[in-house]
Amino acid sequence: MLRSADFWTGxxxxxxxxxxxxxxxxxxxxxxxxxxxxxxxxxxxxxLFLLGVFIAGKSVLAPGxxxxxxxxxxxxxxxxxxxxxxxLRSFGLFLTAxxxxxxxxxxxxxxxxxxxxxxAVAVGVLVTVIFGVLLGVQINLWPRWM
Amino acid sequence: MDLLANLALGFDVALTPTNxxxxxxxxxxxxxxxVLPGVGAMTTVSILLPLTFGLDPVTALIMLAGIYYGAxxxxxxxSILVNLPGxxxxxxxxxDGYPMAQQGRAAPALVITTIASFVGASISLFVIALIxxxxxxxxxxxxxxxxxxxxxxxxxxAASVANKSKLKSVGMxxxxxxxxxxGIDRNSGVIRYNFGIHELMDGIGFIVVAMGIFGIAEVLNNxxxxxxRGTMLHSVKWRQLLPTRxxxxxxxxxxxxxxxxxxxxxxxxxxxxxxxxxxxxxxxxKVADKPERFGRGAIEGVAAPEAANNSASQTAFIxxxxxxxxxxxxxxxxxxxxxIHGITPGPxxxxxxxxxxxxxxxxMWIGNLLLLxxxxxxxxxxxxxxxxxxxxxxxxxxxxxCIGVFASGNQTFDVMVVAFFGLVGxxxxxxxxEPAPLLLGLILGPMMEQxxxxxxxxxxxxxxxxxxxxxxxxxxxxAALMLLYMIxxxxxxxxxxxxxxx
Numbered sequence: 293m294l295r296s297a298d299f300w301t302g303x304x305x306x307x308x309x310x311x312x313x314x315x316x317x318x319x320x321x322x323x324x325x326x327x328x329x330x331x332x333x334x335x336x337x338x339x340l341f342l343l344g345v346f347i348a349g350k351s352v353l354a355p356g357x358x359x360x361x362x363x364x365x366x367x368x369x370x371x372x373x374x375x376x377x378x379x380l381r382s383f384g385l386f387l388t389a390x391x392x393x394x395x396x397x398x399x400x401x402x403x404x405x406x407x408x409x410x411x412a413v414a415v416g417v418l419v420t421v422i423f424g425v426l427l428g429v430q431i432n433l434w435p436r437w438m
Numbered sequence: 439m440d441l442l443a444n445l446a447l448g449f450d451v452a453l454t455p456t457n458x459x460x461x462x463x464x465x466x467x468x469x470x471x472x473v474l475p476g477v478g479a480m481t482t483v484s485i486l487l488p489l490t491f492g493l494d495p496v497t498a499l500i501m502l503a504g505i506y507y508g509a510x511x512x513x514x515x516x517s518i519l520v521n522l523p524g525x526x527x528x529x530x531x532x533x534d535g536y537p538m539a540q541q542g543r544a545a546p547a548l549v550i551t552t553i554a555s556f557v558g559a560s561i562s563l564f565v566i567a568l569i570x571x572x573x574x575x576x577x578x579x580x581x582x583x584x585x586x587x588x589x590x591x592x593x594x595x596a597a598s599v600a601n602k603s604k605l606k607s608v609g610m611x612x613x614x615x616x617x618x619x620x621g622i623d624r625n626s627g628v629i630r631y632n633f634g635i636h637e638l639m640d641g642i643g644f645i646v647v648a649m650g651i652f653g654i655a656e657v658l659n660n661x662x663x664x665x666x667r668g669t670m671l672h673s674v675k676w677r678q679l680l681p682t683r684x685x686x687x688x689x690x691x692x693x694x695x696x697x698x699x700x701x702x703x704x705x706x707x708x709x710x711x712x713x714x715x716x717x718x719x720x721x722x723x724k725v726a727d728k729p730e731r732f733g734r735g736a737i738e739g740v741a742a743p744e745a746a747n748n749s750a751s752q753t754a755f756i757x758x759x760x761x762x763x764x765x766x767x768x769x770x771x772x773x774x775x776x777x778i779h780g781i782t783p784g785p786x787x788x789x790x791x792x793x794x795x796x797x798x799x800x801x802m803w804i805g806n807l808l809l810l811x812x813x814x815x816x817x818x819x820x821x822x823x824x825x826x827x828x829x830x831x832x833x834x835x836x837x838x839x840c841i842g843v844f845a846s847g848n849q850t851f852d853v854m855v856v857a858f859f860g861l862v863g864x865x866x867x868x869x870x871x872e873p874a875p876l877l878l879g880l881i882l883g884p885m886m887e888q889x890x891x892x893x894x895x896x897x898x899x900x901x902x903x904x905x906x907x908x909x910x911x912x913x914x915x916x917a918a919l920m921l922l923y924m925i926x927x928x929x930x931x932x933x934x935x936x937x938x939x940x
Contacts, residue, residue, distance in 0.1 A: 297870040298603065298606075298870070301603075301606055301609070301869040304865075304869065305609045305612075308613060309612070312616055312631070315631060316630075319628055319630060320626070320628070323899060324894060324901070325894060325899035326895065327890065327891050327894050329623040329625070329630060332619070332886075332887040332890060332891075333619050333630065333631075336615050336616055336619075337612075337616060339612055340609060340612040340613065340616065343605065343609050343612065344609065346605070347605055347606065347609070350928065350929075356603075357870060359868060359870070360868050361868075362864075362865075363658070363661070365661075365662065366657075366658040366659075366661045367861075369654065369657055369658055369661065369832075369836055370654075370658075370857050370860060370861055372836055373836065373840055373853060373854075373856060373857040374853075374854065374857050376837075376840040376853055377840075377850040377851070377853035377857070378850070380840075380844065380850055381850060385841070389837045389841075392833075392837050392840060393833040393836070393837050396657075396832065396833040396837075397829065397833050399657075399661045400661050400662075400828075403829040407829070407830075408833070411829075411830050411833055411834070415833060415834050418834075419837060419838070419841055423841055423845070429489075429845045430848060431841075431844065
């Protein structure tokens with residue numbers, strides 16, 4: 293049961309639904325004639341909760357497919373994106389793009405550092421030219437200190 | 439006569455140099471990413487959408503639509519040459535396209551896909567032109583409860599074609615609706631679900647969610663599983679680029695059948711091009727004299743699905759543009775693009791924005807013509823594209839998504855939101871949930887709340903209005919049937935497991 297994809301989906305849906313329903317109670321329900329901001333979210337999140345319970349309950353009877361294991365290495369991509377968000381303003385597009393590209397390359401077990409850096413520099417040049425020069429997107433291209 | 443006048447207006451708009459240029463860019467970019475395995479049209483459209491903010495709405499839509507059907511075309515090229523479907527809709531083309539390539543008939547297979555796409559596109563152009571005004575006129579009579587119930591049907595239809603669990607897809611829809619509610623409630627001014635985060639006051643943009651759950655989650659899911667292996671490429675012999683008379687005789691009927699199937703399925707909510715191409719394939723296999731040829735390089739098995747997925751990709755615009763009901767995630771993105779450009783979706787679009795509507799329709803024919811003229815000479819280039827390894831591609835995609843998201847609102851906060859939805863999307867994929875219904879819920883959710891509110895005002899708080907209005911009652915009956923079918927489906931799979939164990 294603990295490896296069933298359905299079970300965890302159900303649990304996730306029920307937890308989200310329950311949590312969102314709980315929050316929705318802070319918003320006014322209004323009257324049937326003039327429904328308030330809490331009416332629709334309460335209904336939808338209650339449905340989500342019930343559906344989650346149903347899916348999880350059903351999986352206890354018949355576990356269904358096993359969950360595919362997560363690939364922890366792939367999460368380097370998330371790290372890379374968060375870095376992008378933090379570095380962009382001070383480091384500028386060129387350097388940030390290179391760093392993001394190198395860090396996301398770590399998500400793959402294939403390839404070498406040298407390749408990753410080569411790809412990253414190519415990406416950095418490419419996006420700086422396309423977005424900075426050609427499209428004129430409002431981003432500082434170079435680090436603040438330069 | 440109206441039909442011709444409308445199409446003339448459309449071609450007038452679509453043939454301006456700017457629009458032809460963007461159509462060209464769209465189909466070229468589309469073919470490019472369609473050829474590359476592991477990069478979806480959804481990701482590309484969401485990256486490029488923020489860059490179209492400065493364009494005319496019609497120009498923007500022409501380009502985005504070009505990416506969509508260009509990707510379908512490129513996907514088939516990859517299917518035939520290396521047996522790797524670039525898009526889900528092209529998976530079926532592998533079955534007979536790749537054996538054709540192995541037999542040294544890659545060139546005729548590629549030519550037939552182009553011709554089939556073009557014929558499919560040309561015929562479905564007339565289907566759109568004929569049906570859209572009728573459907574829009576019918577939808578004009580809809581009132582708030584009818585719209586609400588129609589959206590329920592549209593969403594359930596999207597969930598009911600899910601490959602995996604249909605009930606899980608319903609959950610994804612509900613989750614999408616909830617995400618759509620984040621931010622200020624237009625009616626009461628109450629800020630909902632912002633968890634004290636100031637930046638969430640304006641809500642979460644659908645582009646940001648789409649890039650997270652499609653773009654980033656796709657990368658996370660692929661990065662461990664796409665192995666860069668030396669792909670065997672089949673050479674294309676140039677002398678064979680002209681189809682033989684025999685090929686044409688064998689394929690004209692399958693192309694027409696595929697077009698018919700595609701046009702009908704494309705226009706229905708929730709089906710779309712993937713289902714259309716699979717359906718067209720199985721129909722061809724059924725009507726063939728020698729069904730055993732299928733899977734071993736039958737040219738009909740390439741022609742029919744290709745015609746079907748192209749016509750479906752075009753008629754999919756009918757419900758999107760006339761009713762405001764997107765049939766799949768790509769159409770949801772198109773609908774979102776309309777909204778961003780300040781156009782309220784619904785039956786009025788075809789009248790109030792006639793140049794946009796007909797210009798887009800006409801551009802799809804021009805785009806397919808461009809594909810026909812350009813792609814055959816460019817096949818050599820696409821073949822070389824297939825050699826780009828995924829480990830070089832995915833860091834590029836990640837950086838492009840980051841920039842695209844940033845450009846959509848000039849906020850680094852949005853980049854963090856993409857990281858969040860990327861992670862959530864990855865978990866959901868591993869849970870066996872499909873991300874497409876979430877996006878549909880996200881786009882339609884806020885509209886449903888509005889229609890619910892208006893319905894309740896109309897009826898003075900009596901929910902019976904949803905069954906008293908005949909149109910709404912019919913929609914709700916359909917919705918109930920679909921729901922029953924989904925629940926039965928869920929229990930059937932449960933009972934199926936001990937059955938297979940015996």
